[in-house]
Amino acid sequence: MTLSPLAAHAGETVPYTVDGEAFEGYRAKPAGTSKGLVVVIHTWGGLTSYEEKRADMIAALGYEAFAIDLYGKGNRPVDTDSRRKEAEKLYNDRxxxxxxxMAGLAEARREGDQPAVVVGYCFGGAAALELARSGDANGIKGYVTFHGVLKTPGGESYSAGTPPLLILHGGADTSVTMDDVAALSRELEAAKVPYEIQVYAGAPHGFTVWDTERYRKDADEKSWAAFTRFLGTQLRG
Incomplete structure (x- = not known):
């Protein structure tokens, strides 16, 4: 299997507001009837062409995809310090x-209330798990993280009844360690939350991001296949 970042179904930018603040999401629709909704949460760089291309790939699988914006219109930091600052603003204000x-999820469902899976990349993985712990997102059938940040903040926990989680992790990730993976596993076991964790040998943090030194083709393809199977199981109707 070869994954291509080229758009199969070009989507469109979707402006929306949260308490008067402007945001820009991205919606990609399948060619035929949608098999369900996939909500995509961006990396610490904000919603960029990377997430848009992933949304297009999801649409090519037959699902409607909506990439939400957690930073605000035009806020797309490009250097490491700026990205860290933007991510920390939300890490520090859960x-x-x-x-x-929730606002992004509501916008994703504006054109129809479909069963949904939430997927996040890196920082977006942490955001996906934050949503999972909130217990507020009705109609969500599962959560997926690609090389996501996995630590649970103090005072938070998972509850029984949380939809299944799929954790896709790089074995060579030095930012999110195997200790973090083990800690999450213990939390989910204690809360009796269904989950699966896959670890890819030699894959560093950010292993799915094309055109970077971190990209690992084998791990990208294997994790995408696992993600595709998860969608088929959780959104089978």
Missing amino acids: ARMRKLL
């Missing part, structure tokens, strides 16, 4: 993170 997640 209430705002949840509010923006």
Whole structure:
């Protein structure tokens, strides 16, 4: 299997507001009847062409995809320090993170209430897990993280009844360690939350991001296949 970042179904930018603040999401629709909704959460760089291309690939699988914006219109930091600062604003204000997640989910469902899976990349993985712990997102059938940040903030926990989680992790990730993976596994076991964790040998943090030194083709393809199977199981109707 070879994954291509080229758009199979070109989507469109979707402007929306949260308490008067401007945001820009991205919607990609399948050619035929949608098999369900996939909500995509961006990396710490904001919603860029990377997430848009992933949304297009999801649409090519037959699902409607909506990439939400957690930073605000035009806020797409490009250097490491700026990206860290933007991500930390939300890491340090979990209430705002949840509010923006719920607003993005509402916008994703504006054209129809479909069963959904939420997927996040890196920082977006942390946001996806934040939504999973909130218990507020009705109609969500599962959560997926690609090389996501996995630590649970103090005072938060998972509850029984949380939809299944799929954790796709790089074995050579030095930002999110195997200790973090093990800690999450213990939390989910204690809460009796269904989950699956896949670890890809030699894959560093950000292993799915094309055109970077971190990209690992084998791990990208294997994790995408696992993600595709998960969608088929959780959104089978």
